[in-house]
Amino acid sequence: MKKILRALLILALAPFCSLHAQQQGLADSLFSRLTESYNAARYPELYQMLSDTFRQRVPEKDITAFFANALRAGLGNMVSGQVVHRENGQFYYLVRFERGSRSFIFMPDAAKKIAFMMWRPLRETAQIYTNNPRNTGFLKQADSLVRGFMSVAGNSALAMAVATGRRTDTLYYGTPAFDHAEHTTGTTVFEIGSITKTFTGAALAAALNAGKLNLDDDIRKFLPGSYPDLHRQGRAVRIRDLATHRSGLPRMPADFETQPGYSADDPYRSYSREALLGYLRLVKPDTVPGTREVYSNLGIAVLGLVLERAVKAPVAEQISAKILQPLEMQHTSFAPKAAEATLARGYSGQTGKAAGYWTMNVFDPAGGLKSTLPDMLNYLRANMERKEPVLRTAQLAVAGSGPRKSGLCWVLDGDDGLVWHNGGTAGFRSFLGFNPSKATGIVVLSNSDTSVDALAGKLLKMLGGSVQH
Structure with missing residues (x-):
């Protein structure tokens, strides 16, 4: 039975089409059919609901044994199911049985089959610590979500911090690690992942305001040596292109996983400044720079090199001097040593296993910061109020057409005025978004790799804003 469970838990995902919001109906339909077949013990029908790839990897007898023995024998019939989360085409259901509950995660494919599924013991949340007083309608709904x-x-x-006008609610749940007795508090440090990019954007804004560079400068002006291929059809890669993900550079270097000492547990550690510069001498943009948006961690890492050459100071020092110190963000840093005493343990949302911390190295500008909720609340408030010239400049639309534009490493959703960014590392997810005109904003920090975007989106909608993906 353990082998059956392991096969169902670690079955590798194939490249299936992602589902959009309108396909919730398909997921509900599949779940309804699964419930009916399971409760009637029609296990061959359950097997036929699986995709061809799934059935090639797991034989029918194992599926039958899993549903009959691992589920039915202990839990009985399914009573109800409720969607509590959706991410990257996967649907997370809370399933109630006659004698217990389980978390059911599955992905429908284009053929209306189940391409991937996972059953996990449901974490009972009634006893999870929180400081949420649940004394308003919003706080009660937030607690439920x-x-x-x-x-x-x-x-x-x-x-989580929620800012509405002059009111701020700072809410904490759980413990920094599953085996810790202490509660999550304002001293708990989280990896914030790609929200770091907005700090790099603010450092760029400071350099712009100081006249150290211009957005339309050719980036080769600030890189050592020769880079003959950093252009396409006569159009050079500009600083503006790096900050708005329109450089034509790939998301990651092609030689990222071939560096000496590479480890999937800490993948960025082995990629050096020298390796990055060497790759830039070989790569050519795959589109004309400035014409197409493709998210690129590589581009922001290069922006970090440009800033260091233009300002003649490490990016970490620039961010500290221009953002962290003025905003009194004393517990935010790139250095894991400075944070590890109170650093939460990251986890894989699917396996529940502890995840390693990332040493971002030359990619620090793209995702290396660690922070606490009070510090991130300071950052949220400062960006909402726009009193700091550096933060105002970073939020200016500098690329894009239509309602969705790009600031300096910010996403600007023009339809509802939302300014936002999210982040993720091996064991952490984060979201920060705000609507300056409505004086509403939110920060969410979590210590697993399950996206918090949908949760943040629901909370923003309750506040009168929305987030589009």
Whole structure:
């Protein structure tokens, strides 16, 4: 039986089409059919609901044994199912049985079959610590949403700040690690992942305001040596292109995983400044720079090199001097040593196993910061109020057409005025978004790799904003 469970838990995902929001109906239909077949013990029907690839990897007898023995024998019939989360085409259901509950995660494919599924013990959330007083309608709804998320997300800790006008609610849930007794508090440190890019964007804004560079400068002006291929059809890669993901550079270097000492547990550690510069001498943009948006960690790492050459100071020092110190963000840093005493343990949302911390090295500008909720609340408030010239400049639309534009490493959703970014590392997810005109904003920090975007989106919608993906 353990082998059957392991096969169902670690079955590798094939490249299936992602589902959009309108396909919730398909997921509900599949779940309804699965429930009916399971309750009637029609296991061959359950097997036929699986995709061809799934059935090639797991024989029918194992599926039958799993449903009959691992589920039915202990839990009985299914009573109800409720969607509590959706991410990258996967649907997370809270399933109630006659004698217990389980988390059910599955992905429908284009042929209306189940391409991937996972059953996990449901985390009971009633006893999870929180400081949420639940004394307003919003806080009661927020508590329900957070507990639903934590029941399936594989995280032990969640910290959230909600700003509405002059009011701020700072809410903490759980513990920094599953084996810790202390509560999640304002001293708990989280990896914030790609929200770091907005700090790099602010450092760029400071350099612009100081006249150290211009957005339309050719980046080769600030790189050592010769880079003959950093252009396409006569159009050079500009600083503006790096900051708005329109450089034509790939998401990651092609030689990223071939560096000496590369480890999937800490993948960025082995990629050096020298390796990055060497790759830039060989790569050519795959589109004309400035014409197409493709998210690129590589581009922001290069932006970090440009800033260091233009300002003649490490990016970490620039971010500290221009953002962290003025905003009194004393517990935010790139250095894991400075944070590790209170650093939450990251987890895989699917396996529940502890995940390693990332040493971002030359990619620090793209995702290396660690922070606490109070510090991130300071950052949220400062960006909402736009009193700091550096932060105002970073939020200016510098690329894009239509309602969705790009600031300096910010996403600007023009239809509802939302300014936002999210982040993720091996064991952490984060979201920060705000609507300056409505004076509303939110920060969510979590210690598993299950996205918090949908949770943040629901909370923003309750506040009167929305986030589009």
